[in-house]
Amino acid sequence: MQIIRFESDDNRIYTGCDFDNESASVFEGDIYADFFNTGKRKPIKKILTPILPSVIFCIGLNYKLHAKETGMALPKYPIVFMKNISAAAGHLDNVRIPASCVKIPEVDYEVELAVIIKKNTRNVSPETALDHVLGYTCANDISARRWQKHSGGGQWVKGKSFDTFCPFGPWIVTTDEIADPNNLDIECVLNGNTMQKSNTSDMIFSVAQIISFLSESTTLVPGTLILTGTPSGVGFARKPPVYLSPGDILETKIDKIGVLKNHVTLEKE
Numbered sequence: 385m386q387i388i389r390f391e392s393d394d395n396r397i398y399t400g401c402d403f404d405n406e407s408a409s410v411f412e413g414d415i416y417a418d419f420f421n422t423g424k425r426k427p428i429k430k431i432l433t434p435i436l437p438s439v440i441f442c443i444g445l446n447y448k449l450h451a452k453e454t455g456m457a458l459p460k461y462p463i464v465f466m467k468n469i470s471a472a473a474g475h476l477d478n479v480r481i482p483a484s485c486v487k488i489p490e491v492d493y494e495v496e497l498a499v500i501i502k503k504n505t506r507n508v509s510p511e512t513a514l515d516h517v518l519g520y521t522c523a524n525d526i527s528a529r530r531w532q533k534h535s536g537g538g539q540w541v542k543g544k545s546f547d548t549f550c551p552f553g554p555w556i557v558t559t560d561e562i563a564d565p566n567n568l569d570i571e572c573v574l575n576g577n578t579m580q581k582s583n584t585s586d587m588i589f590s591v592a593q594i595i596s597f598l599s600e601s602t603t604l605v606p607g608t609l610i611l612t613g614t615p616s617g618v619g620f621a622r623k624p625p626v627y628l629s630p631g632d633i634l635e636t637k638i639d640k641i642g643v644l645k646n647h648v649t650l651e652k653e
Contacts, residue, residue, distance in 0.1 A: 387415060387519065387556040389434050392426040400426070403555065415518065416502050416606035433474040434521055434556045435500060438607035440467040442496075442525060442544065443594055446613025447586045453621045462589050462597050467525075467611075468545035475554035478649040479526055479634060482546045486650065489627040490530040494614035495572035495580050495636045497565060498523035498552050499591060501608035505599045513595035516604070517559050522636045522644040523552035523611050524572070526628075529620045551636070551646045552609065562640055565591040569639040570615060575632055582615030589613075 388408050389399045399415060400408035407427045413419030415435075444463035445451050451458050473479065481491050502518035531543030562568070566587060572580035589597070594612055598604060619626040628634070632648035 385558045385561065387411075387434060387558065388554065389432045390426075390428045391430045391432060393429050394426075397432065398426055403428070431475045431554050433472050434553050435607055435609070437469050437472055437609035438605050440469055440471065440550060440609045440611070441598055442467060442611040443589070443613045444540070446588050446594075447582060447615040448588060449582065449586060449616035450614060450618070451588070453616045453618070458588055462594055464598065465540040465544060467541070467550050470547055471526075471545050471550035473548040473551040473646065475551075475644055475646075477551060477646060478548065479524075479551060479628070479646045480546075480548045480649055480651040481628060481630065482528065483651050485528050485530070485546075488530060489629070490528050491628045492527045492529055492619040493572055493574065493579065493628060493634055494525035494527060494618055495570055495638075496523045496525050496611045496614050497568060497570060497584055497591070497638055499565070499595065499610040499612060500556055501595070501604045501606060501610070503606055505595065505604040505608075507601065508596055508599050510590070510592040510596045513592040513599070514559065514565075516595065517591075519556035519558040520562055520565055520638075520641060521552050521556050522554075522638045522641055523550065523609075524634065524636045524644065524646070525550065525611050525614060529627075547651075550609075550611070551634075551644060553644050554642060557641050568641075571637040572617065573635040573637065574626070574628075579619070579626065580615050580617035582617075584612075586615060587613060
């Protein structure tokens with residue numbers, strides 16, 4: 385099932401399914417608990433982020449070939465950082481280059497598989513971790529590299545948390561349609577050119593291992609969004625480097641999920 389969240393022509397926000405490019409069938413209830421399909425269709429004026437995330441966890445350096453292109457050793461444990469929830473953006477929303485990132489180009493793309501947690505999750509094993517997942521979606525971990533490496537006091541959060549730096553969507557694909565999240569083709573296309581192309585099988589830590597690790601003595605609440613790392617081909621590792629510019633069109637593609645599309649603009653001062 386594809387779960388989509390949208391604004392309709394009555395200016396109300398709905399969650400639904402059976403999206404046909406113009407309308408969707410509306411849900412009643414809580415997608416993290418009990419909900420049902422009413423069968424009533426509403427026209428879609430704007431596609432929104434599939435959920436309002438309660439928290440955004442991210443995993444760094446989680447693909448073998450990405451670690452190789454950066455010259456870094458494979459991590460022994462998942463590298464965890466977070467994004468501010470205000471970084472969230474949806475399908476067809478603009479990714480805005482911050483005013484502080486204009487003079488020195490630094491804003492980079494990172495295609496990622498994202499996971500949505502559906503119930504309180506604490507101290508789960510890798511064997512049972514996927515039972516706590518509502519579904520999966522496309523995400524892009526937009527990153528300001530200078531801020532990430534030098535201007536954030538050694539922490540990655542600031543360089544990863546500017547507004548619009550976490551586009552995800554267009555919808556959630558539930559787990560019954562994706563039996564193995566670690567066997568999905570994943571791709572980032574910039575202005576029609578493929579920049580990243582891999583498979584989630586190249587992950588160092590599997591989706592189940594990531595959820596288990598994050599849940600150690602820590603409750604992951606419903607609506608937790610987890611970005612699981614990016615494959616090789618990122619802009620800063622290219623020669624010469626490739627950074628996002630105003631006017632760019634960014635497409636984030638994952639097999640069995642779909643295509644998340646965003647335009648790149650400048651922040652309005």
